[in-house]
Amino acid sequence: MNYNWNWGVFFQQTPDGDAFYWEWIVSGLLWTLAVSAAAWLIALVLGSVIGVIRTTERTWLVRLGNAWVELFRNIPLLVQMFLWYFVIPEFIPPLKGWMTSTEPIYAQFLAAVLCLGLFTSARIAEQVRAGIQSLPRGQRMAGRALGLSEVQVYRHVLLPMAFRIVIPPLTSETMNLIKNSSIALTIGLMELTFRSREMGEYTFNFFEAFSAATIIYIAIAMTANRVMAWVERRAAVPGYIAGGGR
Amino acid sequence: MGFDFQVIVDSLPFLWKGFQYTVQLTATAAVGGLFFGTLLAMARLSSFKPLAMLAAGYVNLMRSIPLVLVLFWFFFLMPLVLQGITGAERPPPIGAERTAIITFILFEAAYFCEIMRAGIQSIARGQVHAAYALGLNYWQAMGNVILPQAFRNMVPVLLTQTIILFQDTSLVYVISATDFLGAASKIAQRDSRLVEMYLFVAVVYFVLCYLLSWLVKGLQRRIAVIR
Numbered sequence: 242m243n244y245n246w247n248w249g250v251f252f253q254q255t256p257d258g259d260a261f262y263w264e265w266i267v268s269g270l271l272w273t274l275a276v277s278a279a280a281w282l283i284a285l286v287l288g289s290v291i292g293v294i295r296t297t298e299r300t301w302l303v304r305l306g307n308a309w310v311e312l313f314r315n316i317p318l319l320v321q322m323f324l325w326y327f328v329i330p331e332f333i334p335p336l337k338g339w340m341t342s343t344e345p346i347y348a349q350f351l352a353a354v355l356c357l358g359l360f361t362s363a364r365i366a367e368q369v370r371a372g373i374q375s376l377p378r379g380q381r382m383a384g385r386a387l388g389l390s391e392v393q394v395y396r397h398v399l400l401p402m403a404f405r406i407v408i409p410p411l412t413s414e415t416m417n418l419i420k421n422s423s424i425a426l427t428i429g430l431m432e433l434t435f436r437s438r439e440m441g442e443y444t445f446n447f448f449e450a451f452s453a454a455t456i457i458y459i460a461i462a463m464t465a466n467r468v469m470a471w472v473e474r475r476a477a478v479p480g481y482i483a484g485g486g487r
Numbered sequence: 488m489g490f491d492f493q494v495i496v497d498s499l500p501f502l503w504k505g506f507q508y509t510v511q512l513t514a515t516a517a518v519g520g521l522f523f524g525t526l527l528a529m530a531r532l533s534s535f536k537p538l539a540m541l542a543a544g545y546v547n548l549m550r551s552i553p554l555v556l557v558l559f560w561f562f563f564l565m566p567l568v569l570q571g572i573t574g575a576e577r578p579p580p581i582g583a584e585r586t587a588i589i590t591f592i593l594f595e596a597a598y599f600c601e602i603m604r605a606g607i608q609s610i611a612r613g614q615v616h617a618a619y620a621l622g623l624n625y626w627q628a629m630g631n632v633i634l635p636q637a638f639r640n641m642v643p644v645l646l647t648q649t650i651i652l653f654q655d656t657s658l659v660y661v662i663s664a665t666d667f668l669g670a671a672s673k674i675a676q677r678d679s680r681l682v683e684m685y686l687f688v689a690v691v692y693f694v695l696c697y698l699l700s701w702l703v704k705g706l707q708r709r710i711a712v713i714r
Contacts, residue, residue: 244567311697312693314696314700315654315692315693315696315697315700316654316689316692316693316696317654317655317657317658317668317692318654319657319658319660319668320657320668320685320688320689320692321689323672323681323685324685324686324689327681327682327685328681328682328685328686331681331682416551420551420552420553420554421553422553423553423554423555423556424553424555424658426555426661427660427661434553434555434556434559437556437559438559441559441563447559447563448563451556451559451560451563454552454556455548455552455556455560458551458552458553458556459548459551459552462551463551
């Protein structure tokens with residue numbers, strides 16, 4: 242293979258001369274983290290609400306929740322990204338006006354966060370529903386028999402248990418979200434994968450650029466894994482298998 | 488802004504070509520990914536530690552980086568590797584479509600590996616011992632006793648993964664391959680008809696994936712009754 246290795250390329254100046262290539266990678270990483278964090282917040286809040294209403298006994302609420310999950314699960318994420326960035330603004334003129342007048346990065350950020358947040362919310366809703374339904378029926382009944390309202394039963398009895406149960410699947414959804422954020426490069430958002438490819442195109446040192454991105458993604462995955470394992474230990478319920486034999 | 492159905496009708500032949508590529512890519516990647524995924528699963532469960540660690544490393548690497556980045560990696564590496572193998576003077580042109588097929592087979596192998604590993608581990612250990620006691624060797628025990636049952640148990644999960652794969656193939660857009668979405672996107676940009684084309688693509692994907700996952704659910708219920 243004739244390939245010109247040059248690991249020093251990260252310390253070369255970019256064509257516009259005001260930055261080094263490693264700074265591109267770092268700024269890409271920051272955008273990846275910003276998009277993921279914002280989308281994660283939306284996904285967790287919406288996902289919990291949708292997951293909860295799918296376990297109530299109101300048929301129309303359950304249907305609404307099911308429709309939400311099916312809608313976001315059955316359209317490829319990339320197509321959803323295009324819908325949020327190119328199609329939906331066409332139907333909301335004020336949004337369209339804002340998107341064309343502001344800096345492109347803000348419009349891209351908004352579309353990417355909404356897209357990833359809602360997509361992930363459908364997946365988290367599924368986990369939360371499964372978590373609640375894995376609890377014995379008696380817990381809900383006992384709560385109601387004690388005189389708690391339906392909201393109180395969820396707040397004090399069901400959700401504290403269900404959220405602990407769904408921590409492991411939530412961890413893998415969080416990692417999926419971070420990986421999925423790379424799809425935002427298709428609408429021009431300059432996140433990590435975008436920046437590493439751009440660096441490759443400018444320098445022809447694709448190997449070094451992609452390696453940097455790969456190592457960063459692996460580091461993020463490992464960090465997220467450790468953090469969630471810590472959360473899991475802190476939140477473990479004594480007496481359950483994950484809580485140890487105390 | 489009027490909704491122009493005519494642009495969709497006019498571009499149907501081109502979209503159909505893209506759709507055929509999407510199906511071909513999905514089918515090839517599913518079959519190839521299942522084949523290599525099963526081999527990987529057997530390697531991961533091997534008692535020969537270096538092999539198990541190598542397989543685990545490959546699977547974990549593939550699963551911790553985004554598919555987009557994997558596509559970029561292969562798109563860049565494939566010509567160099569082919570050049571290394573054939574000893575040609577300049578990298579042979581291989582094309583985005585073929586690159587995508589190889590990438591998806593190798594990427595999906597990691598995901599199918601985890602499914603097959605769970606499938607193999609769901610088989611009672613006594614069956615392995617029984618197979619060895621009958622005098623079967625490793626490949627015979629795997630091929631005739633363990634894998635047929637593992638496949639059967641995992642059919643719904645394998646099919647669900649294939650539906651996810653069907654959706655993920657749309658990502659070949661990033662290396663400019665003309666799949667279903669790629670075809671629609673080319674028309675959309677040529678005719679400035681983004682709304683019509685992307686909505687049409689979304690509806691088609693939704694209807695197909697919804698139907699397929701509904702069928703898988705039905706199958707799952709039937710299999711669950713048998714066991």
